């Protein structure tokens with residue numbers, strides 16, 4: 443079977459099916475149950491190479507199916523009899539590590555004796571050491587914690603035959619690159635290495651040149667999320683009417699799964715409390731919560747036990763949930779790019795989504811910036827069944843020329859479009875989702 447190398451045409455519809463790959467029956471059964479039939483372009487482009495022990499550079503963003511792209515070949519080749527670590531995946535955040543771990547466990551559902559263990563900072567290292575001591579063939583972790591465990595001799599990589607760097611550019615921008623290099627130095631020389639990254643800045647290219655052996659490079663441009671697939675609405679209200687309006691929207695829309703974005707941690711908690719008082723099944727997710735509570739909220743939301751999440755941008759980073767049907771902007775973000783990033787949480791993998799923004803008069807300039815950036819038309823939200831809404835268009839002459847689709851799935855990474863825009867702004871700003879936790883902290887007082 444000839445496998446494409448280099449750019450993959452994202453428009454192709456005749457993609458391979460999982461049964462076309464050399465995957466074993468237990469994995470195929472799990473994929474069938476998960477509803478995976480056709481491979482996504484990044485999966486089609488990389489799985490076969492990885493199964494054949496080749497190193498791979500996969501240029502793909504969140505939402506493209508990259509987790510299965512590297513995890514299926516890992517699982518396929520695990521020896522369940524051996525209890526040593528046979529593969530390690532490094533991720534920039536604990537949220538992503540947990541997400542990758544969950545995905546791996548769901549793919550490995552019918553593989554007996556295969557254990558996938560997450561290790562990450564902000565949680566007691568003792569528990570993770572105990573868990574590792576019981577045996578784990580696949581470890582998914584953040585670089586700092588992995589290095590710590592290596593230094594303590596509690597994680598041993600001499601039998602690791604595969605190392606995956608997931609979201610390598612994020613690891614770079616979060617300052618973990620030296621840890622990543624140190625971990626690579628301590629893993630076996632003859633290992634297979636796969637590097638996945640949305641963008642390939644010079645430092646990541648250098649890393650790939652130094653650490654990977656004749657890698658096949660596969661890049662896909664994002665296809666699964668486009669703002670066109672997302673129905674955007676706005677509703678203008680007085681500031682004090684915002685909580686009431688969210689309540690109204692939730693009652694009218696009855697979303698299966700919604701994220702309500704609030705700008706500050708305090709505002710986020712208050713809104714969640716208020717919505718709960720009004721009878722909604724809702725949880726808050728923000729940086730003032732302990733890591734344990736954040737993890738349990740994410741798990742409950744991912745498993746659809748909690749349909750409504752009120753979250754800040756920073757806390758919801760790395761939360762990639764394909765079933766989100768609604769994004770509600772309780773506050774508009776200061777940065778129009780963050781809006782695009784937020785609404786990209788819905789409409790994943792070809793599904794339709796709805797984004798509703800609640801806007802006050804004072805937020806109008808922010809709305810204009812969003813309209814200008816996206817070139818979109820945003821009709822006014824009205825309850826389902828009500829007369830046709832009014833459309834709001836930008837108060838500008840011409841929309842800025844950008845490929846919106848690029849910005850949507852970036853999860854805060856640099857795209858050529860973003861880079862060129864930033865260049866025009868004199869390099870002043872970083873992509874908002876790129877910023878670290880200080881934003882949450884700073885925002886408390888802004889509420």
Ligand code: AMP
Nearest residue numbers: 478480481482504505506507508509764
């Ligand atoms: P990822 O980019 O790996 O985070 O995947 C994004 C979402 O797409 C996840 O919810 C996956 O479960 C889903 N997904 C990945 N690959 C496929 C596929 N081939 N068919 C259907 N859903 C998929």
